[in-house]
Amino acid sequence: MQRGGNAVTEGQDGVIMDDGLLRALRPGMIRFARLQLRDDELAEDVVQDALMAAMAGAKGFAGRAAFNTWVLAILRNKIADAIRLRSRSINISALAPEEEGLDQAFEALFKPNAHWSPQSRPRDWGDPEDSLQRDQFWIVFEACLKHLPENTSRIFMMREFLEFDTSEICKELAISSGNCHVILHRARNALRGCLEQSWFDKGEQTC
Amino acid sequence: MISCKEVSRLVSASLDRPLTLRERFWLRLHLWRCRSCGNFAEQMNAMRAAMRRLARSPDDPPDRG
Known part of the structure; x- marks a missing residue:
């Protein structure tokens, strides 16, 4: 869904050329990833990954809301992947x-x-x-x-x-x-x- | 009549899987009579709403949009 008003002008390189947009998203993404992963280093890596993927794929987003939603979807996938990779080394059955x-x-x-x-x-x-x-x-x-x-x-x-x-x-x-x-x-x-x-x-x- | 403890388990389970007809029947009967468990169920819904909100607003958790 696109909102009027604060739509970012889409140049030939797409909305992603607005660097400030990604910078504004980063702290929230980090906080999110930390909460989920409980591993600050891994959280940084995952967010970095998600931002790279966002930059590589960002074309044709006509609005900030649509862009934010899309970046969040990438982040969630990256977090899910990180959890899947990690889960096998964890003994979840042990009751702490x-x-x-x-x-x-x-x-x-x-x-x-x-x-x-x-x-x-x-x-x-x-x-x-x-x-x-x-x-x-x-x-x-x-x-x-x-x-x-x-x-x-x-x-x-x-x-x-x-x-x-x-x-x-x-x-x-x-x-x-x-x-x-x-x-x-x-x-x-x-x-x-x-x-x-x-x-x-x-x-x-x-x- | 099932106990409040059992109801708390059923309410939680209802967020993760469809309840059986029998479970739904006993749950409803209990909730109809027990205010505390009704509050408990509302609290579970509120927490899910909060988690959904959190999951959908990366830059600004207190989303006012």
Whole structure:
């Protein structure tokens, strides 16, 4: 989709000749890749790769929005490739102590009859769009994401950020689908708990 | 009647795979009666919305577009 207004004039070399455009994109790309890969050096490499690919292929983009979307698609593919390459050397089945800690924290939310204990009942977060519009929310959100243990985070990001199917995650990481669902559930609960504590309790009083 | 703990697993699973007819039935019955689990389900949706937003705006996560 193209937006009017800030369309970059397309010369014979295409929009990419606007150097500032790529420079403006780079910090966000780096932050993204770091969050996903948890490896600063690899993140730099992947972003560099994505920028090179973008420069080589950028012809015929008539607008900034279309160009940004396209560069992001390249970056996501590069990150996915890096994860696929790396995943084989990782023993995902080993449960790290932090991951066990998340399970214990989850169990502690419930009474013996497996219903929420009064102090752990999930609260009404109100209209999420209100939060998504605030810069401060995104700082908290990223901090909560970074808080997830490494393996938990990797699988969660593959599912929610790169939008892999669970079957593909299972295949790439050689884990059972049952295990995959357990890890995703663990990740979501941890993220939920972190957001409720760090944002919805402090930032937004909903009741 | 399934427990809240079980519901939290089903809600999470529903983000990754289609639920069976039986699972959907028990989930709905539970959500109809349990406000906390209803909030939990809404929170899961909110987190997915946030992740989708994050994934689509590389230069500016607080996307106002």
